[in-house]
Amino acid sequence: MIANDITVRIGGEAGMGLESSGAGFAKALVRGGLHIFGVPDFYSRIRGGHNFFTLRAAHDPLYSIADPVHLLLALDMETIRRHISDIVPGGAVVFDSKDALPNDLQRDDVLFIPAALTQLARDIGGLELMRNTLALGIAAGLLEFDLSTMEGIIRDNFARKGEEVVTSNLNVIRAGAELAAPYRADYPFRLHAVPDAPQRIMLNGTQAFSMGALAGGCRFVSGYPMTPGSPVLVWFAQNGAHYGAVAKHVEDEISAINMAIGAAVMGARTLVPTSGGGYALMVEATGFAGMSETPVVIYNAQRPGPATGLPTRTLQADLLFMLHAAQDEFPRMILAPGTLEEAFHLGWQAFNMAERYQTPVMVLSDQYLADAFRSLEADALDFDAVALDRGALLTNADLDALTERYKRYQITKSGISPRALPGHPNAIWVTESNEHDEYPRIVESAQNRSDQHSKRMRKAVPMAEDVPAPTWYGPEDAPLTLVCWGSTYGPAREAVDRLNAQEAGAANLLHFSGLEPFPPTAEAELRKAHKTVVVEGNYTGQMEFLIRARTGISLDGHVRRFDGRPFRPEFILAGLQEA
Amino acid sequence: MVTRDDYRIDEKPTWCSGCGDYGILNALTYALVEHAIAPHELMIVTGIGCGSKLPQYMRVNGMHTLHGRPWPVAQGAKLANHAMRVVIVHGDGDGYGEGLGHFVHAVRRNPGITELVQNNLIYGLTKGQFSPTSEKGWKTSTSPEGSTEAPTQPLALAITHGATFVGRGYPGELKHLRWLIGEALEHPGYALVDILQPCVTFNKPRAYDYYGERVYKLEDEEGYDPGNRTAAWERAQEWGDRIPIGVFYRATPGPTFEALDPVLKEGPPLVKRPLEKLTSAQVESLLAELQ
Ligand SMILES: Cc1ncc(C[n+]2csc(CCOP(=O)(O)OP(=O)(O)O)c2C)c(N)n1
Ligand code: SF4
Ligand SMILES: [Mg+2]
Numbered sequence: 001m002i003a004n005d006i007t008v009r010i011g012g013e014a015g016m017g018l019e020s021s022g023a024g025f026a027k028a029l030v031r032g033g034l035h036i037f038g039v040p041d042f043y044s045r046i047r048g049g050h051n052f053f054t055l056r057a058a059h060d061p062l063y064s065i066a067d068p069v070h071l072l073l074a075l076d077m078e079t080i081r082r083h084i085s086d087i088v089p090g091g092a093v094v095f096d097s098k099d100a101l102p103n104d105l106q107r108d109d110v111l112f113i114p115a116a117l118t119q120l121a122r123d124i125g126g127l128e129l130m131r132n133t134l135a136l137g138i139a140a141g142l143l144e145f146d147l148s149t150m151e152g153i154i155r156d157n158f159a160r161k162g163e164e165v166v167t168s169n170l171n172v173i174r175a176g177a178e179l180a181a182p183y184r185a186d187y188p189f190r191l192h193a194v195p196d197a198p199q200r201i202m203l204n205g206t207q208a209f210s211m212g213a214l215a216g217g218c219r220f221v222s223g224y225p226m227t228p229g230s231p232v233l234v235w236f237a238q239n240g241a242h243y244g245a246v247a248k249h250v251e252d253e254i255s256a257i258n259m260a261i262g263a264a265v266m267g268a269r270t271l272v273p274t275s276g277g278g279y280a281l282m283v284e285a286t287g288f289a290g291m292s293e294t295p296v297v298i299y300n301a302q303r304p305g306p307a308t309g310l311p312t313r314t315l316q317a318d319l320l321f322m323l324h325a326a327q328d329e330f331p332r333m334i335l336a337p338g339t340l341e342e343a344f345h346l347g348w349q350a351f352n353m354a355e356r357y358q359t360p361v362m363v364l365s366d367q368y369l370a371d372a373f374r375s376l377e378a379d380a381l382d383f384d385a386v387a388l389d390r391g392a393l394l395t396n397a398d399l400d401a402l403t404e405r406y407k408r409y410q411i412t413k414s415g416i417s418p419r420a421l422p423g424h425p426n427a428i429w430v431t432e433s434n435e436h437d438e439y440p441r442i443v444e445s446a447q448n449r450s451d452q453h454s455k456r457m458r459k460a461v462p463m464a465e466d467v468p469a470p471t472w473y474g475p476e477d478a479p480l481t482l483v484c485w486g487s488t489y490g491p492a493r494e495a496v497d498r499l500n501a502q503e504a505g506a507a508n509l510l511h512f513s514g515l516e517p518f519p520p521t522a523e524a525e526l527r528k529a530h531k532t533v534v535v536e537g538n539y540t541g542q543m544e545f546l547i548r549a550r551t552g553i554s555l556d557g558h559v560r561r562f563d564g565r566p567f568r569p570e571f572i573l574a575g576l577q578e579a
Numbered sequence: 580m581v582t583r584d585d586y587r588i589d590e591k592p593t594w595c596s597g598c599g600d601y602g603i604l605n606a607l608t609y610a611l612v613e614h615a616i617a618p619h620e621l622m623i624v625t626g627i628g629c630g631s632k633l634p635q636y637m638r639v640n641g642m643h644t645l646h647g648r649p650w651p652v653a654q655g656a657k658l659a660n661h662a663m664r665v666v667i668v669h670g671d672g673d674g675y676g677e678g679l680g681h682f683v684h685a686v687r688r689n690p691g692i693t694e695l696v697q698n699n700l701i702y703g704l705t706k707g708q709f710s711p712t713s714e715k716g717w718k719t720s721t722s723p724e725g726s727t728e729a730p731t732q733p734l735a736l737a738i739t740h741g742a743t744f745v746g747r748g749y750p751g752e753l754k755h756l757r758w759l760i761g762e763a764l765e766h767p768g769y770a771l772v773d774i775l776q777p778c779v780t781f782n783k784p785r786a787y788d789y790y791g792e793r794v795y796k797l798e799d800e801e802g803y804d805p806g807n808r809t810a811a812w813e814r815a816q817e818w819g820d821r822i823p824i825g826v827f828y829r830a831t832p833g834p835t836f837e838a839l840d841p842v843l844k845e846g847p848p849l850v851k852r853p854l855e856k857l858t859s860a861q862v863e864s865l866l867a868e869l870q
Pocket of ligand 3: 628670671672697698699700701702703710
């Protein structure tokens, strides 16, 4: 009996309700004391296509999904066609017996379980849509997972819809479990609940970042829906008001960021969530924030482009775009969380950074990090560690004491000018988009331009000290170092674990979550490495380029992926053979 | 008491002598003083163009933003601090060209914002190209054969989208303009005042001589009822031998954009609320969703 590290995949057409079923099952496993990692893989359409949800469960924390599948819940034949080769010997396929299984999809080493999914769902539950629930019941039965935990989730999820809906779902899931019983002897994999496991939480990157942002004092969110960035806008629209945060879905991304800038000048901590195409529309205003020294946090959940690209897929190809977006130069910070914990921490820290340096701060996420679910210990999101630092913000008392005309863009050694919020009679000024002097007046002299431009650019020096330094994972002084940024951390970490399991001390990982200003410690860290291989999700090697540009270091090899699918440990390990 | 001196600043406008923007600056300042609005209670948000430099020539809070973008910036400012008066000032190229979408969406939302348009039917700052309000056939450097496009109808557009105060002023009628801006400032919702702004450098045919002969006040027009939306919509498009100024349309506005917001409808302005860490009860309620 193999009772650890099992992957269940449920697949079907869009509109079959796979995402909520997958998430419900995942939550049940977490309540049952297991660790999970769940990834939705969806087409950008409302009906049809092929969607699936992959759910991996184990006793230890997981940082990635893996390729082998132990149980496939196929709501249509297409699911079997696409995933039959991923199933491990001894694994099982549950499929709807209304469809005949074609010969070419059969495998001798796989257990096929025909079940009248659609009909039983209709007969027992009264709704075809309940076939997911039925399939999950079969899964629980086969894996010997505690059915009462599954039932608890059903009660929580459907309580709002009334007792009748709860009861019919319970009947369906129990029927599924019974249906599985005769097959259990022929199926070797088990997912037993872990007795006395601590209560854990389950969330995705969207939730982790949104909660971090809220904890960091974000009180104004303006956005325009664009997958996979809009879930943050939706999160704030649904939860924000409860915590005093204004959320506005506005006419376009240009409006979103300009609104945020207007609110930020007045003193609100502001966030604009988007994806690359939406950020493209925000470029001009990013420069306005840079010029007017206005704090604003920009969240980009990347997806493949250019143009509309692949809306529901993942990529890491907006790094150099964000780095250079908008005409001329101004300091900006780019943060790229690799885990849920980092998404939370950088979520709140971004708002401190933005106010401390009075400039745009960009958080680069991607569809994979935004949508993938993971289980965490209940205290993993460290709300106690949150500290709110508003930087050089003048208090009312400071302004009361002001005897001279206020200089919003005062030239200082650090480049940071003491900042007032509008409304005080002693501090009256114009937030300027034109080049300006300290007051600011619009001044075009060469001297003033040099003075003000240098003042703004000087802020990058303290920013570099503040940007997160790259971090190591794994044994010191390993012969192989993987280098990654953002969400690639998880699969790269597992790849390192597997290499070290084969041969102790074989590999380690250097992970970047701060990319601009380029962390000053990066060069020394990279020089500690022997053979370096960059793992990143784009065609040209944007991070590799950036490392070379900033440190002069040429890395030894790379593993790249740009097909819109997330890295998996197996993909990285295979890539290392060639790197 | 608010006086003209409160708004005075030692800064010489860079406008051409005779430019209609002087009159607008003058009328706005007078109206603000008359309505006892102090500079620190006011935020003037402008776009980019000759006239948009206006806040530099007063002692006032301002945001001199991007070409076409003053609305979103102004709405963000108003949402963040609704105790502040927010006035948008922009040109026709800015507002009815680059920013026309924002204009319509702002009108739809009824923010508590007053909007003044320096409409000179031309691009001033970029030296005289035709604008979205230029008449069909208008010859400029970028329309050497004459513009082939029908002009936008901003007043009718505002009425169509639910604006409840829509007026037009003219700096040649300074007292009237002062009054009109004052009425707009007192309107408890979104208010638009489009202003026939003579550009004496790049649009001489549409300057004081032209308007002086044609402009008439709706307030003097017998039987004109600014409460009649259909009549206002029609009158808003009258142009040629007679050009109306004054209040085209006025109605009682509904609640403003900010008043309808669930967070802002009660309590102090957003930025006046203390910015604090989440309480442990708040953290618990967030985490409860994840278990
Ligand atoms: C994005 C962008 N495009 C173009 C410009 C150049 N530009 C500056 S002012 C202006 C037109 C000004 O016309 P209008 O808004 O009517 O103002 P006026 O100068 O007539 O007062 C243009 C096109 C700019 N600043 N930004
Ligand atoms: S160019 Fe026209 S609009 Fe600009 S300042 Fe001169 S007169 Fe005024
Ligand atoms: Mg103009």
